[in-house]
Amino acid sequence: MPDLLRPHPTAPHVTAADLGRRGIRSAPAEITDRPDRTDRPDGTGGSVQSVDRALTILKLLAADGELGVTEIAGLLGVHKSTASRLLATLESHGLAEQLPDRGRYRLGVGVLRLAGATRSRLDIVRESRPVTGPLAAEVGETVNIVILSGTETLYLDQVAGTSALQIHNWIGRRNPVHATANGRVLLAHASSGEAEAILGAASTSSGRLRAITPHTITDRVALAASLESVRRDGYSVAVDELEIGLTAVAAPVRGVDGSVIASLSISGPSFRLDAARIPQVVGAVRGAASAVSARMGYLAPSSGRP
Structure with missing residues (x-):
C-alpha cells in the first residue's frame, strides 16, 4: 500500500481543546482516521465537512506558519490522503503553497488577495x-x-x-x-x-x-x-x-x-x-x-x- 494511503499510526484524535489552543473553532460532523469517502454529488454530508476541514487547515497554517501533511492530518484527526487532497485543492486556488525544500505547507498569496479586499473595507x-x-x-x-x-x-x-x-x-x-x-x-x-x-x-x-x-x-x-x-x-x-x-x-x-x-x-x-x-x-x-x-x-x- 502506498505510504500516502497508509493510516498514520500516531495521528492523534482531534478534540475541541486541540483546536481551541490555537484559537480555532471547527465543527466537523464526524472525524475518523479512515479516508474521507463522504463527498457525494448530491451536495450533502461530506462536501460540507470538507469545506469545514479546508477552512480549519487555513486557520492552522495561519496559527502555526508551516505544517506538514502528517501534522495536519493528526490535528484534524483524518487520514493523510484526506489531508493531502484538501491541501491540493487549497493549493490550486492559491490559498496554500508547498515549500519545495521540505514539502511542508504554508498560506498562499491568494489569502493576501482576499485579506486585502476585506481590509480596505474595515473601519x-x-x-x-x-x-x-x-x-x-x-x-x-x-x-x-x-x-x-x-x-x-x-x-x-x-x-x-x-x-x-x-x-x-x-x-x-x-x-x-x-x-x-x-x-x-x-x-x-x-x-x-x-x-x-x-x-x-x-x-x-x-x-x-x-x-x-x-x-x-x-x-x-x-x-x-x-x-x-x-x-x-x-x-x-x-x-x-x-x-x-x-x-x-x-x-x-x-x-x-x-x-x-x-x-x-x-x-x-x-x-x-x-x-x-x-x-x-x-x-x-x-x-x-x-x-x-x-x-x-x-x-x-x-x-x-x-
Whole structure:
C-alpha cells in the first residue's frame, strides 16, 4: 500500500481543546482516521465537512506558519490522503503553497488577495462597536477607541456605560500622549522616530515632560520604564494623570499585520476604578482589545503546540 494511503499510526484524535489552543473553532460532523469517502454529488454530508476541514487547515497554517501533511492530518484527526487532497485543492486556488525544500505547507498569496479586499473595507469604529457596546454595559464605565494623530492622541469613539456619573463626550478630543493610558499604549508601540517627535512636543525647556496634574509622569526615565511595562504586560493604567479624579485602563488593538493601530480603554471616576477593581478592569480591557483586533483581521500567534 502506498505510504500516502497508509493510516498514520500516531495521528492523534482531534478534540475541541486541540483546536481551541490555537484559537480555532471547527465543527466537523464526524472525524475518523479512515479516508474521507463522504463527498457525494448530491451536495450533502461530506462536501460540507470538507469545506469545514479546508477552512480549519487555513486557520492552522495561519496559527502555526508551516505544517506538514502528517501534522495536519493528526490535528484534524483524518487520514493523510484526506489531508493531502484538501491541501491540493487549497493549493490550486492559491490559498496554500508547498515549500519545495521540505514539502511542508504554508498560506498562499491568494489569502493576501482576499485579506486585502476585506481590509480596505474595515473601519475600526464600526468593527469595535459590537465589542465596546456590551463592554460598557457590563462594566458600567465609559469605553473609548483612541488613535495617534501627530504628536497627540485622538478619540475616535466613545460608548458610555450605565453608571450615573459619566465623563463628558471626548469624541474628537486630542490629549497629550505621555499623560494618558491610551497614549502610553500607543507610544509603547510607536517607531523610534514617532516616539521622539511625541516626546519632543511634550517636553518643557528643561527637558522634562509637561505636567498636566501633580500625578503626571514627567521624568523620561520613569516614562521609559512605564512603556516597557506596557510592552511586557499588554496594558497601561493612568490614575489622576490627565485629570484629578479620572482613571483609565488601556490595551492595544492590532491590525491584520500585527501592528498596533489603536488603543481601547475603560475610563471612569477614580473612586470607582480603585485599586481593588483595577485587576478586573484590566482583564476586561485586554479581552475586548483582543476581540476588536480579531475583527480587524489580526490573528494572534499560536499559544503552543499540544
